[in-house]
Amino acid sequence: MIGDTPAPAAAPYSGNAVEGHGLVKNFGSFRAVDGIDIAVPAGTIYGILGPNGAGKTTLLRTLLGIVDPDEGHRTLLGADQPLRMARQVGYLPEERGLYPSMKAFEAIAFMGALRGLPLAEGRRRAKAMLEGHGMGASVDKPIRQLSKGMAQTVQLFGTIIHEPRLIVLDEPFSGLDAINQEKLEALIREQARRGVTILFSTHVIAHAERLCERIAIVAGGRIRFEGTPGEARDRLRPQVRLRTRTIDGxxxxxxxxxxxxxxxxxxxxxxxxxxEPLLRALIDDSAGIESLSIERPGLHDAFVAIAGADAARAMDAPREGEDT
Known part of the structure; x- marks a missing residue:
């Protein structure tokens, strides 16, 4: 809900909203993106999952046209020159910044104006958006008086105020407490219901597992896995935990x-x-089954198997500015 009535569904777009083929990006002798192929189906929530330094941010910026690849090509909403589609994209970079003296609703309207939304309409939408998400008391407050979570929410609202067809979020959950993380997840789902394509990077596996229809696991500048979270988990066999009254037999x-x-x-x-064969043996030999559970591996287990234990430890390590 952006105003008093439900926001219209995003204009339909068939095929892949974002594509990259053979993408390579070097910074001096360092290869940040190393031959990546990626396709983000329109209308999906797609997560790029990997530790800090894996190449996620460079990949997003390359796909958006902020930086050009050294090799390969990409399309954005069907355009070979991604920047031509900038007004149909909402992008929230990891390095966030707002004018501290600007009022909350003005900051949102200003960000919309940068994407072609008339300032008056942006102000109207911004006020309605803040009020509709329980932030009505913050409409006229300058950014410097807002909590970190509220300021980050204001910037997110500014990212979507012009009703883009594609929303790209770089580590959107960083620095948010649990309550604001839940609000952000709800907002992402709300946009997806409107038909918007959501592409976000994260180092927090739980967010990807809860939200994403498809994921790409990135490590060392390469995609190690691409598919659904279920397909990633299916790479590992379920684990059995058995407790018996007898210990031998x-x-x-x-x-x-x-x-x-x-x-x-x-x-x-x-x-x-x-x-079943084990159950028959346990019963026939009177092992005395006290408990038996079969647990499907989680996405974290799959990530360790795909990307390696070192990458998993880097994912779990607190990032600067996050609560420990």
Missing amino acids: AWRRALPPDTMAEDGAWHFALPDEGI
Whole structure:
């Protein structure tokens, strides 16, 4: 809701909203983007997932036309020259900045004006947007008087005030507390329901798992995986946790070779033939099943398997400006 009535759906766009083929970007001897192919289907929420320094920001800027690739080509909303589509794009960079003396609604309207939205209409929409999201008391406040979370929300509103067809967010959750992160997730879903394509980068796996229809896992300037979160998780077999009353017996021979004992329970990957043969052995030999659970691997487990433990540790490390 931007005004008092529901915002119209974004103009339909078929095919891929963003494409990159063989993209390479060097900074001196450092290769930040190393031969990336990427396609973001229109109308999807697409996440680029990777640790700091993986090349996410450079990739986004290359796709947007802010920097040109050294090799390869890209299209944005069908245009070979991405900057020609700038008025149909909302971009929130990781390095954020607002004029501290500007009032909240004026800052939003100003950002809309930079994308061709008439200033008067931007002011009207900005006030309605702030009031509609419980920030009516902040409409006339200068940015310097807002909390960090509120100021970041104002900049996000400025990113979408002109009702773009594509929204690109670089680490949008950085520096936000849990409440504001939930609000941002809700806002992303709201825009997606309007048919807008959302492309965002993040180092927080949970956000990608909750929001994204497709993801690209990036490490060392390369895409290590592209697909749905479910497809990433399916690269690992489900894990079984079994607790029995007896600790020995003929049934032990039915346990898979990778079985490990930990915290009084047996842990192993679900066998290819399923759990039924093991269950029969446990029952026939009176093992005494106390508990048995089969857990599907999470996206974090898949990320470790795809990108490696070092990349996963870098993902988990606090970033500058974030709460620890």
